[in-house]
Amino acid sequence: MTSPAGRGIARLFRAAADRQELRYLVAGGWNTLFGYSSFALLYYLFAGRVHYAVIMVASTIINVTMAYVSYKVFVFRTPGNYLREYLRFYAVYAVPIGLGFVLLPLLVETTHLNMYLAQAIVTLITVVISYLGHKHVSFRRGD
DSSP states (O other): OOOHHHHHHHHHHHHHHTOHHHHHHHHHHHHHHHHHHHHHHHHHHHBTTBOHHHHHHHHHHHHHHHHHHHIIIIIIOOOSOHHHHHHHHHHHHHHHHHHHHHHHHHHHHHHOOOHHHHHHHHHHHHHHHHHHHIIIIITOSOO
16 A cells, blocks of 8 residues: 555656656756767777767767657657658757857856856756757647
């Protein structure tokens, strides 16, 4: 028999699982861990034989594909349209990546923010932009 507190916690987890924004944050955490680990593994396996830029491109393709699958299946739960969504997913990712390359040096050089704080600010901004982009472009319903 489950206690009232246990039932309350279970209800809370079910409610959280129903929130797309929370699922997005969970998937983003997983994708960050996976992305860093896959780059590190590929670098460990191929450093010295393959230029790191090639490793970076390969890991980006793997990581964006993993992110696509986790967002499609776990976060947005959209049916079909795999190729169209995948291509739009890449297009959406180009925006926060480009924005990060502009904002980080801008914050560091003009405001003299600490690099870690500047990166945290850029990350918060790009997470919101990515979520909105994936919700309204990559995985929009009605296609």
